[in-house]
Amino acid sequence: MASSLRVQKDQKQPHTHTWAMGIELPSSPTTLTVSPTHIPPALGMSQHPHGLTAHTQGGSRRNAWGNQSYAELISQAIESAPEKRLTLAQIYEWMVRSVPYFKDKGDSNSSAGWKNSIRHNLSLHSKFIKVHNEATGKSSWWMLNPEGGKSGKAPRRRAASMDNSSKLAKVRSKASKKKPPLQSAPEATADSPGSQFPKWPGSPSSRSNEDSDVWNTFRPRTSSNASTISARLSPILTEQDDLHDEELLPSMVYSSASSNVPPTVTEELELIDGLNLMSPSSSVLSTQQSASSGQIQRDSSFSLRSPNAAGQTTTFGNSLFNPVEMSLQSSVSHFSGPQTLEALLTPGSPPPRDVLMTQVDPVLPQTGGRMSSRTLLLLGGQSTQSKMSSGNVRGKPAEQQAEPVGASVLPSTLPITPVSATAAQSVQLGSPPLLSSAGPAPLGLNQDRLPIDLDIDMYMENLECDMDYIINSELMDGEGLDFNFEPLPVPHCQ
DNA sequence: GTGTATAAACACT
DNA sequence: AGTGTTTATACAC
Numbered sequence: 001m002a003s004s005l006r007v008q009k010d011q012k013q014p015h016t017h018t019w020a021m022g023i024e025l026p027s028s029p030t031t032l033t034v035s036p037t038h039i040p041p042a043l044g045m046s047q048h049p050h051g052l053t054a055h056t057q058g059g060s061r062r063n064a065w066g067n068q069s070y071a072e073l074i075s076q077a078i079e080s081a082p083e084k085r086l087t088l089a090q091i092y093e094w095m096v097r098s099v100p101y102f103k104d105k106g107d108s109n110s111s112a113g114w115k116n117s118i119r120h121n122l123s124l125h126s127k128f129i130k131v132h133n134e135a136t137g138k139s140s141w142w143m144l145n146p147e148g149g150k151s152g153k154a155p156r157r158r159a160a161s162m163d164n165s166s167k168l169a170k171v172r173s174k175a176s177k178k179k180p181p182l183q184s185a186p187e188a189t190a191d192s193p194g195s196q197f198p199k200w201p202g203s204p205s206s207r208s209n210e211d212s213d214v215w216n217t218f219r220p221r222t223s224s225n226a227s228t229i230s231a232r233l234s235p236i237l238t239e240q241d242d243l244h245d246e247e248l249l250p251s252m253v254y255s256s257a258s259s260n261v262p263p264t265v266t267e268e269l270e271l272i273d274g275l276n277l278m279s280p281s282s283s284v285l286s287t288q289q290s291a292s293s294g295q296i297q298r299d300s301s302f303s304l305r306s307p308n309a310a311g312q313t314t315t316f317g318n319s320l321f322n323p324v325e326m327s328l329q330s331s332v333s334h335f336s337g338p339q340t341l342e343a344l345l346t347p348g349s350p351p352p353r354d355v356l357m358t359q360v361d362p363v364l365p366q367t368g369g370r371m372s373s374r375t376l377l378l379l380g381g382q383s384t385q386s387k388m389s390s391g392n393v394r395g396k397p398a399e400q401q402a403e404p405v406g407a408s409v410l411p412s413t414l415p416i417t418p419v420s421a422t423a424a425q426s427v428q429l430g431s432p433p434l435l436s437s438a439g440p441a442p443l444g445l446n447q448d449r450l451p452i453d454l455d456i457d458m459y460m461e462n463l464e465c466d467m468d469y470i471i472n473s474e475l476m477d478g479e480g481l482d483f484n485f486e487p488l489p490v491p492h493c494q
Numbered sequence: 495g496t497g498t499a500t501a502a503a504c505a506c507t
Numbered sequence: 508a509g510t511g512t513t514t515a516t517a518c519a520c
Contacts, residue, residue: 062498062519069498088510108508115509117499123512124498130511139510 065101070114070121073099074128078144085141087133091118 061067068076077094078086086094092115096106105114122128122142131141 071498113500116501119509119511120500120513121498122510 063101065099070117071125071127074118074121074142075144078128078142085131085143087139087141088119088122089139091122091142 063069065073073095074091077091077098078084080094080098081090092106095102095114095118097103102114122130127145127148129143129145131143133139133141
């Protein structure tokens with residue numbers, strides 16, 4: 001079938017309209033606040049290999065709307081969002097509002113082609129990462145890969161699960177088009193598909209639960225870094241919400257921990273993906289509902305800039321986890337990974353420092369230095385830790401810093417019972433891989449279910465150490481948790 | 495060969 | 508129907 005199609009494609013005509021390329025920013029329709037800054041000229045991305053800088057090179061525009069490529073436009077759209085993340089629908093909206101050429105093409109009829117191209121670009125380029133957005137029920141959030149991803153195509157391999165299957169699937173699909181079940185884990189996507197899109201992320205209301213899932217689902221498109229990040233970034237954890245859903249967190253954790261993800265992250269990501277997928281089962285975390293309305297963060301998610309490669313900024317939502325809540329939660333339930341995660345990820349309100357810690361993660365190249373204690377714990381479960389002895393150890397320090405909130409909570413929470421621990425681990429197992437980055441990899445294999453038992457002892461030990469360490473630290477510090485970014489060389493216990 | 499645009503097939507929800 | 512992913516094709520450099 002396909003073959004026959006090709007006939008008409010050629011038609012593409014670049015209209016050469018000559019717009020001034022101006023993209024007007026919408027003055028925030030609703031909430032969108034775009035920063036006019038970006039948009040202006042050539043995006044800054046001089047991505048054209050040829051060095052065209054966005055001007056009309058020669059006078060003619062590469063595209064009807066100007067010299068920018070879809071990828072660039074998408075990037076602008078995302079950057080313009082306060083939270084640096086947009087849903088597909090929002091991207092469309094941005095296009096219509098901001099790019100003159102698309103102004104009149106918002107209708108379904110006229111939009112099919114360019115929207116298809118937008119989607120295509122999002123999927124194709126590693127610079128864009130998809131973060132699951134449960135909250136709104138809508139489609140996923142699309143963010144810029146902090147790492148910058150290459151504009152080029154991404155090698156994206158999906159999680160292992162996908163991998164194999166995907167290949168096969170494809171093959172098959174072509175042949176027979178059935179879909180392999182594999183695919184996997186389907187991220188749970190939103191609940192209701194179609195609805196309007198949430199207001200947009202920025203808006204307070206919308207943010208609520210969204211985050212939750214977000215965490216979970218990120219797709220590792222190509223390079224994982226992004227994905228990692230994305231996970232954490234996820235947009236906003238806002239608080240409020242009901243969070244019922246919370247399964248997600250685990251991923252976050254890892255992500256934070258691994259955030260730095262060096263080079264091969266991809267693989268790890270993949271793993272993670274798998275994990276995430278798997279983790280749902282563990283949904284253990286229910287947790288909190290926070291009611292925090294109080295502060296709500298408004299959209300205040302703050303953004304961090306990670307020095308990472310691209311220097312792009314990532315935004316984290318702030319969740320508000322109130323300490324109180326945390327406590328409650330913890331006390332109430334077992335600790336759920338998620339909370340922790342959140343905590344880690346989102347420092348309460350936006351105290352910069354917290355953020356920093358977060359940041360640290362991303363940055364740190366080293367291995368795991370910075371994992372949160374929990375993470376460690378979790379990790380501990382994993383072989384990783386054991387193997388990495390030294391590495392692991394280090395983690396502590398970082399964590400301590402990192403876990404401000406979480407840490408405090410931890411102690412109480414931590415009392416992990418084997419069970420809980422297990423659960424937690426199981427949830428987090430996935431994470432290890434990341435951590436493991438240093439190590440060989442634990443990977444996933446086990447992840448599935450892990451032999452926690454096996455490790456548990458070790459795990460426990462590790463915990464103890466961590467805990468003590470943490471506690472001491474905290475005490476010493478006082479309640480305030482300071483986070484240092486420095487990688488403390490920790491002697492680690494044991 | 496690379497990057498991009500476009501179209502379309504498929505899959506999933 | 509909307510969203511995502513992937514494949515294929517055509518073009519410009």
